[in-house]
Amino acid sequence: MIQFKQVTKKYGDTVAVSDVDMHIEANEFVVFIGLSGSGKTTSLSMINRMVEPTSGQIFIDGIDHQTIDPVTLRRNIGYVIQGIGLLPHYTIYENIITVPKLLGWSESDMRVRAETLIELIDLPLETLEEYPNQLSGGQQQRIGVARALAANPPVILMDEPFGALDPITRDALQDSLLELKARDQRTFVFVTHDVDEAFKLADKIAIWQYGELVQFDTPQNILLEPANDYVVELVGIQRIESARLAALTVADLASKDAVNGHKSSVTYPADALVSESMRSMLLDEASLFPVLDAKGQEISYVSKEAILDYYDAMHAAGKQVTV
Numbered sequence: 001m002i003q004f005k006q007v008t009k010k011y012g013d014t015v016a017v018s019d020v021d022m023h024i025e026a027n028e029f030v031v032f033i034g035l036s037g038s039g040k041t042t043s044l045s046m047i048n049r050m051v052e053p054t055s056g057q058i059f060i061d062g063i064d065h066q067t068i069d070p071v072t073l074r075r076n077i078g079y080v081i082q083g084i085g086l087l088p089h090y091t092i093y094e095n096i097i098t099v100p101k102l103l104g105w106s107e108s109d110m111r112v113r114a115e116t117l118i119e120l121i122d123l124p125l126e127t128l129e130e131y132p133n134q135l136s137g138g139q140q141q142r143i144g145v146a147r148a149l150a151a152n153p154p155v156i157l158m159d160e161p162f163g164a165l166d167p168i169t170r171d172a173l174q175d176s177l178l179e180l181k182a183r184d185q186r187t188f189v190f191v192t193h194d195v196d197e198a199f200k201l202a203d204k205i206a207i208w209q210y211g212e213l214v215q216f217d218t219p220q221n222i223l224l225e226p227a228n229d230y231v232v233e234l235v236g237i238q239r240i241e242s243a244r245l246a247a248l249t250v251a252d253l254a255s256k257d258a259v260n261g262h263k264s265s266v267t268y269p270a271d272a273l274v275s276e277s278m279r280s281m282l283l284d285e286a287s288l289f290p291v292l293d294a295k296g297q298e299i300s301y302v303s304k305e306a307i308l309d310y311y312d313a314m315h316a317a318g319k320q321v322t323v
């Protein structure tokens with residue numbers, strides 16, 4: 001859907017984005033993270049041609065976007081930024097329908113769309129007749145999201161849209177976004193400095209470092225196989241450790257040396273997750289738990305000590321563990 005091919009952006013001698021290849025699928029929610037100055041906003045802004053690449057190409061639905069007029073392109077791509085810039089002398093209704101109006105929608109279609117959107121973002125209908133300065137920052141940010149959705153664009157770009165909000169409002173807006181994502185087919189590209197926000201929202205995370213895309217993968221794959229030390233530091237060792245523990249199977253924890261002890265009558269398939277088997281193992285009086293291969297043959301045992309060590313490690317990684 002959105003494809004970067006060897007895209008580079010230079011400002012004089014500064015390489016803001018360096019030789020990036022990236023393929024964002026339709027309906028994916030992609031989140032960009034990385035330290036300040038790593039190229040996130042520049043990359044986002046090249047998608048709707050607010051910034052032009054120095055070299056390389058960007059394709060939208062297979063069409064080189066240099067061949068699409070920037071104004072047409074931007075009308076088809078929703079855009080939300082921090083402190084969204086609502087027009088102060090326009091009512092919320094007028095702010096929301098900016099793009100549909102440019103596209104020549106009828107008054108009744110625009111009214112229906114604005115009313116649908118205001119419900120979708122959980123604000124009362126009367127809000128449509130108010131002015132931006134009558135709303136809180138969080139409410140204005142919701143309007144920014146509604147405005148970006150107004151003409152029903154297939155792609156929405158969001159640059160730190162919730163950066164200035166308190167954690168509770170921010171959490172609520174993230175939940176609204178997840179609802180939107182579940183409800184409609186739409187591609188999101190979202191920049192944030194908040195790693196928790198990235199892991200909450202993303203289907204895929206793009207990690208930027210010095211203008212390079214160092215990793216682009218699902219949150220789970222990034223945690224299980226971080227590309228380098230920078231990624232580990234950025235996403236946090238505790239989150240990585242916790243994901244690694246959550247993905248361990250009983251076969252990973254089993255040892256052929258664990259043979260002496262009271263064997264349990266309960267057996268465990270090799271691919272069972274330790275996190276899901278732990279409770280029954282801890283409550284079992286046995287000290288060895290047989291692990292079966294796909295044919296039902298005992299291949300090894302998990303010891304009670306290994307399970308207790310696992311339990312401690314889960315605690316240390318900050319996982320809530322109840323048995």
Ligand SMILES: Nc1ncnc2c1ncn2[C@@H]1O[C@H](COP(=O)(O)OP(=O)(O)OP(=O)(O)O)[C@@H](O)[C@H]1O
Nearest residue numbers: 011014015016034035036037038039040041042043
């Ligand atoms: N208009 C510009 N003129 C000159 N240099 C620029 C311009 N825009 C960005 N840069 C430089 O390009 C690099 C990447 O900037 P960019 O804003 O894309 O990073 P970022 O990861 O979005 O940062 P932040 O998280 O602080 O917003 C930085 O070194 C920045 O100084």
